[in-house]
Amino acid sequence: MSHLPAPHRAPAGREGPPAPGGDGPAWATGLLAALAEAAPGASAVALAVRRGPERTVLAHGSTALRHGAAARPDTRFEIGSLTKTFTALLLAEMVARGEVAYDDPITRFLPRSAAPRSRGSPITLVHLATHTSGLPRLPAGLLRGAARAWFSNPYADYSAADLRRALADTRPRAAPGTRVRYSNFGVGLLGELLAHAAHGPGGDYARLLTERVLAPLGLTHTGCDTGQPQATGYWHGRPRPAWRMPAMPGAGAARSSARDLLVVLDGLIDPATAPPGIPRTLRAALADVTGPRVALPRSGRRIALIWNIRPQPGHDLYHHSGATRGFTAFAGFSPRAHCALTALANTGPALNGAFVQRAYAALWRLTRQLSAASG
Known part of the structure; x- marks a missing residue:
């Protein structure tokens, strides 16, 4: 031990935070x-x-x-990955405000150049929040670039531009809504799309989460x-x-x-x-x-x-x-x-x-x- x-x-x-x-x-x-x-x-x-x-x-x-x-x-x-539960709460809060809808396609918040290749119906926000988007666990190219820092900080040098390029080159591995496949890619993308929806391009996820939750x-x-x-x-x-x-x-x-x-x-x-x-x-x-x-x-x-x-x-x-x-x-x-x-x-x-x-x-x-x- x-x-x-x-x-x-x-x-x-019984009431309030413990002392x-x-x-x-x-x-x-x-x-x-x-x-x-x-x-x-x-x-x-x-x-x-x-x-x-x-x-x-x-x-x-x-x-x-x-x-x-x-x-x-x-x-x-x-x-x-417990962070993902906060991202889910942020999504539900923005739905309650009427800023976004669960069935909004992700292309509503993306430039055309960053949209992933289609595989049947569009990927929606709720697909991202339930791991049913068909997106892979990690964006293409991340593993190759993270090799040197894999045991310390593998995501540290991966940029928003890298994420958008990977998304544009991604073809979902299953039609959205048909299969559960755990995806850091999908929920990471969800956080960025929510920040975009609330504050426009370049919106800050961390600031939005603090403000709203x-x-x-x-x-x-x-x-x-x-x-x-x-x-x-x-x-x-x-x-x-x-x-x-x-x-x-x-x-x-x-x-x-x-x-x-x-x-x-x-x-x-x-x-x-x-x-x-x-x-x-x-x-x-x-x-x-x-x-x-x-x-x-x-x-x-x-x-x-x-x-x-x-x-x-x-x-x-x-x-x-x-x-x-x-x-x-x-x-x-x-x-x-x-x-x-x-x-x-x-x-x-x-x-x-x-x-x-x-x-x-x-x-x-x-x-x-x-x-x-x-x-």
């Missing part, structure tokens, strides 16, 4: 220890849980292996800025530079904290409990983003806007994970069971996915317990 200092905790509460202090309930500190064991090489692990009315936020360790500050509930971790929800430790303090990421014990994705920030450029992520999960479980005074459009988006959009054949599983949905007896379990070269992240929730969990570690993902699997298993057990108690 990883040997880390005692946890810092924000204790349980700092205390050691945490035994079940939560035990779970934090189990997560630390599944993240060898991490100097910091953070956990936030909603269990019915109870909320607990814990942080364990320090922000760096050498000379790091104590990790706290507000420590920023890179969250990788992060600031209204009070998420002061979430954003794409690489200059803000954050934990140091590690890969096989070696520190990694801050992750940068200038051309596709909507796919994986965000950082967040355990406390901030729990605020979002609370709002997704019950939009009525979101901070008072948030725009009506954002409250509507919190409800809309969880609606199932795509059913996967033979499995019973579905996809909402970005979120994966697994059916469980009496309730649905929503989940997503993320990673960069130096960080691993997980978030999941069950609206019916009133349960949520997010876990963050400052080490890159192991090949066996142990950290994410342990976090998912913990959420699954908590939801079963709550469902049984309420039944």
